[in-house]
Amino acid sequence: MSEYEWDRTTMAVVATALSGDSDGAVELLRPLPHRDVCHVAVRLAAMAADALITAAQDSGGDRAEALSQWQQCILQHEAEYDGGAPP
Numbered sequence: 001m002s003e004y005e006w007d008r009t010t011m012a013v014v015a016t017a018l019s020g021d022s023d024g025a026v027e028l029l030r031p032l033p034h035r036d037v038c039h040v041a042v043r044l045a046a047m048a049a050d051a052l053i054t055a056a057q058d059s060g061g062d063r064a065e066a067l068s069q070w071q072q073c074i075l076q077h078e079a080e081y082d083g084g085a086p087p
Contacts, residue, residue, distance in 0.1 A: 014044070053066045
């Protein structure tokens with residue numbers, strides 16, 4: 001799969017997720033080879049990081065602030081689920 005196709009698939013996964021269709025997102029990824037799914041996952045993470053940095057900058061912060069906020073989210077998630085144990 002080319003970079004264009006990885007990006008195209010990534011955008012489609014985001015669109016289905018935004019519409020609340022997680023099953024649709026799964027179906028987009030299901031036929032792909034493992035390597036391509038990994039590339040899409042990395043692209044999704046990069047998009048999320050860019051969005052977090054932009055949000056931090058919009059409130060006067062920077063990359064370090066975005067990372068700090070993300071770390072807080074991780075800690076909160078872990079605390080809610082008793083250190084990672086499923087509910």
